[in-house]
Amino acid sequence: NMRRIIAEYLDWSLATVSSLSNLSLQCIVNNFEERPIYEELTSSEKDFIQNRVSLSLPLHFAANVFPDGVYWKRCCEQKWKVCDVSNYGESWKRMFFERQLENIIELFVPGITEPKTVLDMVTLCKDHIKKLNIAQLLPPVKEPQTEDEEQASELTLANDDDKSGMDHFDFRILLDKLTNLEELHLVYKVKSCGMNFEWSMFEMTNRDCESLAKALKSCKTLKLFRLHLSHLEDKKCRLLVKYLLDHPSLRTLDFSHNVIGDSGARAIGKLLTKSKLEILNLYDNNIGGPGAKAIAHALSKNTTLVSLNLCLNRLKDEGGQAICKALLNNKTLLHLQLGANGVTWLTVLSLSSMLAQNNTLKSINLSCNTLGEVGGNALEEAMSHNTSVTECNIHLTDIEERRVSVINQMVWNNQFRKQETNPREKNTENAN
Amino acid sequence: MTVSVEKYREGQKDLQCRIMSLQKRLTTLVTNIQTAADAKEMERRSGMEDNCRIRYERLKDDAKACQEKVEEIRKGWSIVNQKVVHSELQSVLDSQQQLCAAVIEDKKKLIRELQWERRVKEDEYLKNLRRLDEEIKLMLDRMQQQFQNLSKAYREELTQLQVEPDLIMMVSFLSVNNNNNNNDNNIKNNNLIFFFFSVQLQPFLASCRYTTAADARKFEEMWVMMEEEVTQLAEKALAIDSLICKHLGLAWECPSAAFMESPGPRRSQDQRMMDASVGPSLERDSEHGTGVEEGELSSEMLMKAMELLCDEMGFLVEDKLRKLLAPMEKNEQTTVKLHSLFAVLGLEEKDLAKLAEFLLMYKRQQGEQTVAEAMENSATADSTSRLINPNNILPALRCFLEQHRKSVHERSSLSHPARDTSVEEAYWDRLGNIITEDKLKLWDAAERELKQYEEVLMDISELVPETELLRQQNTKLRMQLQQILSSTCTYV
Numbered sequence: 053n054m055r056r057i058i059a060e061y062l063d064w065s066l067a068t069v070s071s072l073s074n075l076s077l078q079c080i081v082n083n084f085e086e087r088p089i090y091e092e093l094t095s096s097e098k099d100f101i102q103n104r105v106s107l108s109l110p111l112h113f114a115a116n117v118f119p120d121g122v123y124w125k126r127c128c129e130q131k132w133k134v135c136d137v138s139n140y141g142e143s144w145k146r147m148f149f150e151r152q153l154e155n156i157i158e159l160f161v162p163g164i165t166e167p168k169t170v171l172d173m174v175t176l177c178k179d180h181i182k183k184l185n186i187a188q189l190l191p192p193v194k195e196p197q198t199e200d201e202e203q204a205s206e207l208t209l210a211n212d213d214d215k216s217g218m219d220h221f222d223f224r225i226l227l228d229k230l231t232n233l234e235e236l237h238l239v240y241k242v243k244s245c246g247m248n249f250e251w252s253m254f255e256m257t258n259r260d261c262e263s264l265a266k267a268l269k270s271c272k273t274l275k276l277f278r279l280h281l282s283h284l285e286d287k288k289c290r291l292l293v294k295y296l297l298d299h300p301s302l303r304t305l306d307f308s309h310n311v312i313g314d315s316g317a318r319a320i321g322k323l324l325t326k327s328k329l330e331i332l333n334l335y336d337n338n339i340g341g342p343g344a345k346a347i348a349h350a351l352s353k354n355t356t357l358v359s360l361n362l363c364l365n366r367l368k369d370e371g372g373q374a375i376c377k378a379l380l381n382n383k384t385l386l387h388l389q390l391g392a393n394g395v396t397w398l399t400v401l402s403l404s405s406m407l408a409q410n411n412t413l414k415s416i417n418l419s420c421n422t423l424g425e426v427g428g429n430a431l432e433e434a435m436s437h438n439t440s441v442t443e444c445n446i447h448l449t450d451i452e453e454r455r456v457s458v459i460n461q462m463v464w465n466n467q468f469r470k471q472e473t474n475p476r477e478k479n480t481e482n483a484n
Numbered sequence: 485m486t487v488s489v490e491k492y493r494e495g496q497k498d499l500q501c502r503i504m505s506l507q508k509r510l511t512t513l514v515t516n517i518q519t520a521a522d523a524k525e526m527e528r529r530s531g532m533e534d535n536c537r538i539r540y541e542r543l544k545d546d547a548k549a550c551q552e553k554v555e556e557i558r559k560g561w562s563i564v565n566q567k568v569v570h571s572e573l574q575s576v577l578d579s580q581q582q583l584c585a586a587v588i589e590d591k592k593k594l595i596r597e598l599q600w601e602r603r604v605k606e607d608e609y610l611k612n613l614r615r616l617d618e619e620i621k622l623m624l625d626r627m628q629q630q631f632q633n634l635s636k637a638y639r640e641e642l643t644q645l646q647v648e649p650d651l652i653m654m655v656s657f658l659s660v661n662n663n664n665n666n667n668d669n670n671i672k673n674n675n676l677i678f679f680f681f682s683v684q685l686q687p688f689l690a691s692c693r694y695t696t697a698a699d700a701r702k703f704e705e706m707w708v709m710m711e712e713e714v715t716q717l718a719e720k721a722l723a724i725d726s727l728i729c730k731h732l733g734l735a736w737e738c739p740s741a742a743f744m745e746s747p748g749p750r751r752s753q754d755q756r757m758m759d760a761s762v763g764p765s766l767e768r769d770s771e772h773g774t775g776v777e778e779g780e781l782s783s784e785m786l787m788k789a790m791e792l793l794c795d796e797m798g799f800l801v802e803d804k805l806r807k808l809l810a811p812m813e814k815n816e817q818t819t820v821k822l823h824s825l826f827a828v829l830g831l832e833e834k835d836l837a838k839l840a841e842f843l844l845m846y847k848r849q850q851g852e853q854t855v856a857e858a859m860e861n862s863a864t865a866d867s868t869s870r871l872i873n874p875n876n877i878l879p880a881l882r883c884f885l886e887q888h889r890k891s892v893h894e895r896s897s898l899s900h901p902a903r904d905t906s907v908e909e910a911y912w913d914r915l916g917n918i919i920t921e922d923k924l925k926l927w928d929a930a931e932r933e934l935k936q937y938e939e940v941l942m943d944i945s946e947l948v949p950e951t952e953l954l955r956q957q958n959t960k961l962r963m964q965l966q967q968i969l970s971s972t973c974t975y976v
Contacts, residue, residue: 336525363522364522364525364526391519391522392519392522392523392525392526394526419519419522420519420522420523420526445512445515445519447512447515447516447519448519448520448523464505464508467504467508468501468504471500471504
């Protein structure tokens with residue numbers, strides 16, 4: 053009967069009094085820092101608390117009390133505009149701490165920032181860091197030189213010793229403490245440097261390389277290492293590889309967009325024989341025939357590598373043929389990318405003879421090489437006998453249209469036939 | 485049957501094929517952009533190599549030429565040192581100066597050329613950046629299109645998959661019927677189609693009925709609540725009215741019961757009436773007929789009828805259910821099948837008896853010969869012959885469902901008839917004006933009178949203690965007087 057009074061009593065308030073449990077939960081929220089009552093609550097009560105507690109709680113406190121949940125979602129959304137939790141294994145807590153740490157490292161100025169800031173964060177969150185994607189590494193601040201000093205430095209030849217004053221963040225203090233780290237993406241560059249551009253902002257020093265290599269060795273859970281766009285040349289590549297040999301867990305190595313040459317490629321060939329690498333990406337480097345030969349030699353004895361990307365190097369036919377010959381004995385490689393390497397129909401001939409025997413290779417990329425009619429013919433011949441290749445990229449290879457469509461049709465038939473026997477296999481092309 | 489199912493499977497394969505080729509084509513569009521970028525990069529690299537080579541050559545040449553000139557100048561210095569005559573010294577120095585100037589001029593030219601090259605490179609760099617930006621936009625566009633096209637295709641595939649069970653049933657049973665005699669074919673097909681649609685529409689009809697029923701209930705509840713409140717107030721008012729009248733000595737008549745009659749819903753009564761009306765329409769036929777006892781349904785007959793129903797309508801039972809039931813006994817199978825059938829057709833347990841009777845009666849509606857047959861067999865009292873011909877179960881069930889639906893509809897519609905709103909308005913008006921204007925005036929007058937009366941009474945009540953006091957004093961004084969009188973009497 054009380055409901056009927058609402059219309060007649062003009063100063064009746066519609067707000068109902070909250071239940072006692074809600075009031076007590078609100079009280080807990082208001083005094084959470086002094087008296088954190090959390091573990092004893094039911095899960096819906098815990099959600100209530102996580103939804104309302106202040107976001108300015110000290111981080112070490114919150115990290116210990118709240119497991120992954122709404123609290124961390126709120127933290128992330130408050131700090132960053134774009135939050136896609138699927139990139140972080142559906143864990144908001146992970147996203148928060150990983151991005152925090154990335155931020156700290158990206159803004160670390162060697163010589164000015166205290167390493168303590170990094171270490172403090174690490175102690176809070178070392179169990180939650182699985183992937184680090186660091187998009188910037190700052191060099192130390194250069195003291196403004198007097199005019200005399202400037203003139204002097206212009207006239208002398210820059211040598212390596214001088215550059216040691218430009219060491220970046222030392223990863224040795226970090227990587228051995230991150231006991232769950234599986235992926236590390238690094239790039240030595242300075243975002244938005246504008247008119248203050250200097251080449252040294254976009255490359256490592258020798259000491260950087262050595263400390264990084266030692267740090268990588270100390271991280272025993274690392275599965276993926278990517279160092280791109282950092283002007284990595286032969287000398288530093290060899291140094292890094294030296295410390296990566298026999299790494300227990302490394303499975304993916306990505307050195308794309310660097311300036312690795314034949315000497316570095318030889319080191320990488322050695323790495324292939326002394327590790328369990330599954331994916332190797334050397335896209336956009338400077339590897340030539342001799343380097344490719346070293347890698348091919350390793351490939352012929354390798355049983356773990358699944359995907360090899362050598363696009364946009366200088367392999368030419370010397371290198372291309374070496375790789376194809378090596379695959380005669382290789383039964384594990386599934387994806388091979390040799391696009392934009394200056395290979396011609398000679399390589400295609402090697403490839404054809406290889407395909408006649410090899411029935412594990414699934415995808416081939418020969419785009420952007422001038423294969424011509426002879427190459428197209430050989431490829432068509434090879435594909436007519438092959439049943440395992442389901443992807444073949446021959447875009448921009450100077451083969452005439454009709455032949456291209458014939459080859460594509462044969463590849464499509466292979467793919468379709470496979471789909472029948474293995475329904476709904478995910479179509480993962482190893483694109484960059 | 486195998487032919488049509490195979491055709492369906494092929495259709496599925498076609499769709500899958502289409503989706504795969506769509507995926508491939510769209511992905512290729514996107515990766516082609518990258519390949520084009522690779523090609524440009526290769527061009528740039530080869531261009532850069534050429535430029536480097538050319539520049540290197542030029543610098544080398546220039547260095548050589550410069551070296552020669554410097555040699556000349558050096559030789560000149562030794563000549564200068566030999567000269568002593570002022571004019572010769574002057575001329576030699578002049579020529580030295582010229583040579584130096586020439587060297588510097590060469591260098592400056594070189595610097596200008598290199599600077600011009602640098603400017604060209606800067607422009608190229610800007611152009612390159614713009615081109616890359618456009619390529620990225622193009623890539624994003626194509627990726628977006630890919631998402632849209634693929635999701636459309638997937639959605640189509642999904643809808644196809646959802647329709648699959650019905651299609652297969654339809655196809656398989658139409659083809660089953662093709663094997664039977666063609667006479668009943670069309671009728672059977674129509675009945676089958678009817679059942680399929682009724683199966684599909686079942687949930688929709690159920691939700692419609694549910695919402696209308698919910699609305700009706702709400703309306704009734706509100707009405708009842710309002711009515712209660714109003715009648716309470718009315719009775720209160722009438723009670724007060726009667727009191728006042730009594731007070732004023734007027735005759736008070738209670739308004740008639742018709743006054744308070746509510747045209748609102750009286751649920752319990754109506755429903756019972758409706759049930760009664762529907763039942764007889766089905767059972768009316770049982771009145772006619774021969775002397776054979778028809779109203780009674782032995783449980784045996786019921787079972788037999790239900791078994792027949794299950795067998796004929798078995799196709800409406802899910803495959804999985806049938807497989808699960810296979811190991812059970814025939815009786816149990818029948819009961820479970822019946823349950824699922826009824827769920828599918830939207831019937832309830834209580835309709836079971838009606839359905840059974842209807843099936844039996846259906847035969848009668850077919851024609852004369854059936855009646856004759858029944859008469860013949862009545863003597864033998866062979867119960868099974870009374871059962872409906874299996875081939876007629878489908879149309880019989882269809883008729884029953886139609887009637888059943890109509891009756892349910894009527895029932896629900898009768899509970900809220902085309903509401904006579906004018907009657908209801910009159911009712912509420914009546915109750916609102918249960919105390920008329922005249923009575924109100926009377927009440928006002930009575931109020932005034934009674935107020936005055938109250939004043940008087942209040943005055944009296946105030947004076948009462950005074951009078952009491954005076955009376956007491958009076959008695960006291962009288963007593964005293966008596967005493968004095970009695971005392972004086974003794975003295976006299």
